[in-house]
Structure formats: structure tokens, C-alpha cells
Amino acid sequence: MGDEVEVRVHGMWASTYSKRVELALKIKGIPYEYVEEDLMNKSQALLEYNPIHKKVPVLVHNGKPIVESLVILEYIDEVWPDHAPRLLPRDPVDRARVRFWSGFLQNQLLESVLKLVMSSGEEQEKALDELHEKMTIMEQEMGDIIPKDISSIQSKSLGLLDIQVICTLGAYKAHEQVLGVKILDPHKHSLIYAWVNAMMDLPMIKEITPPHDNVVNFIQMIFKINPSA
Numbered sequence: 001m002g003d004e005v006e007v008r009v010h011g012m013w014a015s016t017y018s019k020r021v022e023l024a025l026k027i028k029g030i031p032y033e034y035v036e037e038d039l040m041n042k043s044q045a046l047l048e049y050n051p052i053h054k055k056v057p058v059l060v061h062n063g064k065p066i067v068e069s070l071v072i073l074e075y076i077d078e079v080w081p082d083h084a085p086r087l088l089p090r091d092p093v094d095r096a097r098v099r100f101w102s103g104f105l106q107n108q109l110l111e112s113v114l115k116l117v118m119s120s121g122e123e124q125e126k127a128l129d130e131l132h133e134k135m136t137i138m139e140q141e142m143g144d145i146i147p148k149d150i151s152s153i154q155s156k157s158l159g160l161l162d163i164q165v166i167c168t169l170g171a172y173k174a175h176e177q178v179l180g181v182k183i184l185d186p187h188k189h190s191l192i193y194a195w196v197n198a199m200m201d202l203p204m205i206k207e208i209t210p211p212h213d214n215v216v217n218f219i220q221m222i223f224k225i226n227p228s229a
Helices: 016-027 044-049 069-079 092-117 121-141 160-169 172-179 190-200 203-208 212-225
Strands: 007-011 033-036 058-061 064-067
Touching: 007 016, 007 044, 016 069, 016 160, 016 203, 044 058, 058 069, 064 069, 069 160, 092 121, 092 160, 092 172, 092 212, 121 190, 160 190, 172 212, 190 203
Parallel strands: 007 033
Antiparallel strands: 007 058, 058 064
């Protein structure tokens, strides 16, 4: 790359979407520069790189911006195909299945987590029930995707779905502490519980995971800002 930075990520430390991009680059061993954005005072660079949504993350590759986290992940996999592991399978059928479950995690599971954080009382109980129902569906229908042997989970074998699960459920302990609810129960959803915790124990994932107390404080701040919570 010489003296010029080839890859730059504009993100925010607590953003689920930003962490997806950072994880993908880390997993594939692609060096990058990280630029922390203050979302209350967005940089001119962010506004120029993403003029439509004005949001993080933005991947800047050779001066060209790519936006939307899942689009960025596929871009990373296509531009650096020789950097193992592949985030999406080579086989078209397997790749289509991964994209389907990627959509489920994005539009169903993450949505339920956000509802849980942004609600209280009966609405929060309903959101928790919905989240558990969706995790039940995952365990029933993703049986051949969710690893049964957690010893096989390694940084070099992580893919698109692993990244999404880490970024959606990886902070479950902080959420449980703040919300006072049980999100991941090893008895109700043993496969997902083992999957999440095995990935969170990987050195590479620990390196990029924000400190627990910082996440707790961030969730508490959301509660104070959101009048329904």
C-alpha cells in the first residue's frame, strides 16, 4: 500500500453495523485504518462519502466509498477472494441459503433485539417473546448451519452469518444486565448459546469487542434518551 492508506472504515464503536465491517476485514486479514465518527457531529468526510443516508459504516477503498454494511461485506469478499476465509460459500445454492438467513438475521432477529432495547413493560415482554420465537426458528431450520461442535469454531472459519450473529447477540450479557431479562438461555436455545459464546471467546473477537462496562453504559444512555424505555 506504500504510504497511502488503501482501506479506511468510518464507523462508531457501539454500532452493530460498523462492527460487521471491522470483523470482516479482521477475519480476512485485510489491513485498514479506522476513523471513529461522532454521530452527533458527523465529519465532512462522512457526509461526502454517504450523502444519502449520512450513516456509518462507510468503507473507503482506493478513495471510493462503499456504504451499507451487508453490501460492504459482499464487496470485501468479492474484492479479496484469495484472503481466506470466504465470507460466502462458492456454491450458488449454499450462497443463496446464506443470503436468505442473512436477511432473516437482519430483518427479524436484529429488529427484535432493537425492539427489546427500545421498549419497556408489556411491550418489552412481547419483544422478548418474539426474539425467543425467532431463535427457536433458527435452531429448528438452521440445523446444518449452526456448528454442533464448538471446538470447530475458529477465526479462520468464520463467515457472513457468524459475523451477523456476533454483532447481533454478542453483547447479550450487557443487554441482560441493563434490561433485567434473560436473552440467551442455554436450556432454551443451547445451540445458539454455545455458538455465540464460542465465537466471543476467540482472541480475534475479544480484541475487537468493546469493554463490557462501556456497552452497559451505552445501553443505559439509550434508555434515558428513549421515553418509552
